[in-house]
Amino acid sequence: MLTFEYFLQQLVTGLANGMLITLVAIGYTLVYGIVEIINFAHGDVFMLGAFSSVTTLQALGAQAVKRVANKDQSPIPETYLWLLIALVTSMVFCATLNVLIERLAYRRLRRGSRMAPLISAIGVSFILQNVGIYWKGVSPVNFPRYIPQIDLVKAMGIDSFVRVTTKDVFVLIVTVPLVIALTLFIQRTKLGKAMRATAQDRDAAQLMGIDTNRTIALTFLLGGALAGAAGLVSGLYNNTAGFQMGFSYGLNSFTAAVLGGIGNLNGAMLGGVFIGILAAMSDGYLDARWTPVVIFGTLNLVLIIRPSGILGQDLAERA
Amino acid sequence: MQTAPRMTPGRRAYVEVPADPQQTRNRILQAIAVAFIVAYPFLDLLFGWQALLAFIPMMLMITLALGLNIVVGYAGLLDLGYAAFYAIGAYAAAFFTSPNSPLARVLPGSPFAWMQDFWVAMIMAVLVSGFAGALLGAPTLRLRGDYLALVTLGFGEIVPRLIKNLEPWTKGVKGMNPIGRPYLFGCQFGVDPCEILGMKLKLGMIPYYYLTLVIGAISIFAIIRLRNSRLGRAWAAIRDDEIAAQGMGINPVTTKLWAFSLGASFSGATGAIFGAYLQTISPDQFEYSTSVIVLCMVILGGTGNIWGVMLGGLLIQSFDRIFAERLTGWIHKAGALTGDPTITAAFNSFDLLKSRLLVFGLCLVLIMNLRPQGILPNRKRRETALTDLPEEDLVPEESVLIAGADVPTEKPR
Amino acid sequence: MTASNDSSDVVLDVTGLTKRFGGLIAVDSVDFQVRRRQIVSLIGPNGAGKTTFFNMVAGQYEPSAGRVIFNGKALHGLRPHQITARGIGRTFQNIRLFTNETLLENVLVGMHSRLKSGPFASLLRLPSQRREENEAREKGMALLHLVRLDRYANEAAGNLPYGMQRRLEMARALASEPQLLLLDEPTAGMNPQETVNMIALIRRVRDAFGVAVLLIEHDMQVVMGLSERVTVLNYGQKIAEGTPLDVQRNDNVIEAYLGRRHKRPEDEAADGGTH
Ligand SMILES: Nc1ncnc2c1ncn2[C@@H]1O[C@H](COP(=O)(O)OP(=O)(O)OP(=O)(O)O)[C@@H](O)[C@H]1O
């Protein structure tokens, strides 16, 4: 059953990538849910998160790189600390960046036409890409291989073509708790409640004494932090990062958010996993060069057939 | 108010609309600009500016911006994939005229051989792009503005990728070449020497310059006419207030569809000429960044105002094709002048051409936040409303009745 | 109002018209008729469902139930632009002019459904298109003259003061050659002089064009001075109908406007203008 195993393999890859896409998609969906702006620059924030991670890791562990370069060797304990530091710096960096972007490029445009913030966002996206180019150049940078790639299936003594590696598990270990934490934050905390209120009716929320400017900034902060985490994890998972990844990852994630129902958190997760798997299947069964066509085709079909997405009820009720 | 005018059949008094005082001044400026543009190739030769080759693509891009302005400026629809229609136009012309196209295997000798003629191919390009615009627009124009923008973005990404991937037909990333050339009086554009009426002339790229100019001028005339027509007013109405526009009897979907389709067809002609001028086209010329640059041209100068769009196009294109390079050169020279090797090196590392997208990005953010209406706003709207107008007495019954009676009351049904 | 024998005289015939927004019934099975050349008022407290009623007649909202017959034909399922073409013109409660366009262009947009030239005729400036365009401009200027705004024909509509914007909206609605004109609070926000002028204008428009006028008003002076019949809505339901005088004396109406019945009808007449 080689073909079935091949399918499973693509599924595993798709799932891991799908979780990364989910993290970025949540950033789109949160922001859209609350201010109805497509933060087109979000993918590029993610890209800069990856760049900041590689910078931190390189600075922290120049000698560890050598020791872990041999991929089967288990990492030295400090690397976990470094990974944690890189994760936190990347999250803080991207959160700050996203808040700054909101303040400088979107805030004044909130009340005008829908076109204005979108155009401004495209501008920001170009700016961030160029920042990326100045920072790391045009060719992709390699990530240190801190996460060993041990095949767990084989380690369990099962002889199979399918490989589920420690890397796949690592992606899940970082992304799943973050998504859960975010959901709890939005559902359980006072700030989360303020976010939901602002999303439903900004003016009413303001009248109820909610500082909507701060709530919106908080939304960008959360979205940015998740993108920062995704930047680190995707770098470690794919071993590489380049200035163009923001655009492609961003569009995948955006498609995921729209597919799930933009503005809907669960939708972003569902869409993220779906797009991740769809991309992996297209890579595996068609050809990688067709994958973007498949993704964009999906985006357009969803927008044409069901613009509110699969779980779009929430937004429709709100509108 | 003067005594109420008696209205007699055939009266013209009401059609007289007071002339805009700025118009005369604008006319003079326009005349000077036109004279300069028409004489440019000779001035270029005379003074050795050597910018003719930059001017041709520049004018093509401005024509492209004029077409996008119909969609974005007139109808108020954000199109982020305009380059796709441009690509469709260019490839359509190439398909008909290039000896390397799949059609070249079937057309010659067939009853459709005449389609290989450049001018025919150009018209086909216009039709094909316009059709593509309608095809994309039909299912999507009911979408909300920002969703529509994303559909166009998706389309703009799909088209160049399809061109890349469908190698057997499109030659993929290598691109298509050569492409049929325009000709006139037996003179092939861009092929020297050119023989016209027995004279052998070395014209270089000058014929392309005038072809571009003519197409640009036709576009301007066409767009002005459209803008001041029933359709143009419907575009403006839809853009300003879609609900009110529907209430005035405007069908939003067909109105937008016309904008999409006509806007796209302008890019078809431009694409055909662009391909012939370069003699080669490849998918990377039509990517997302091209769409955004054209959008930037429309927005910088003044969305919805063709003079603004042309100004914006001129600024961005002359930066992109002339000044970025020259400014970089000057900066490098300035660095060398200091004599200090580290400063020279620092200055030399500076390259505006590499940062052109950064400049456009900044441009978009700054315009949207500081002057969203662009450099030359779309006329008319005053900073402050007229507040001290006298409330006119509506009671002089006779004249009102007459005026009212003048308007046909019953419609034929 | 009972159906009359000469039904050809009825331009708008609405039966059982209902609109629900979620749990809220904004308009609750309303029956309603307007005759040719009649001026009819729709009144009621805030939120009574008057604008919603308009929006259903004009096709902006799909009715939840009921039907609208205009000139003997059902309007069911028609889009707003098609209904305008059938002959219903409207103004909006919160003025919706094309603020960036000139006054003349606003009126010309109103003529959209009466003009025929397509894009190609315009591109080529065919003689038919030029003739049509000239006639349209002429007619547009006549309409602007009718509302005494012809002097400002080339001004952007957004530059006009409020009262004039209402008049322009009326000229724009008339441009579509309606047989029924829907005016949503045409004197809202006007000063007494402007209001008097507007009343005169509405009556004159009816006389000159022979249109039927259905207006929503809160200003009782306008309602009483202008309308031949008045219909009162409250919480979406029709609670009274008749001549202005009948309605003024109707107990249900007084109660709807004043809550409990603690004033006599004579007092109400003086009070009515506040709504
Ligand atoms: N699109 C909508 N969605 C939900 N509820 C609506 C909508 N439009 C109107 N309503 C509700 O329907 C009811 C009737 O509103 P409508 O605007 O028709 O009242 P109105 O009689 O015109 O009031 P006013 O005199 O204030 O203009 C109100 O309670 C309003 O909140």
Ligand SMILES: [Mg+2]
């Ligand atoms: Mg109302």
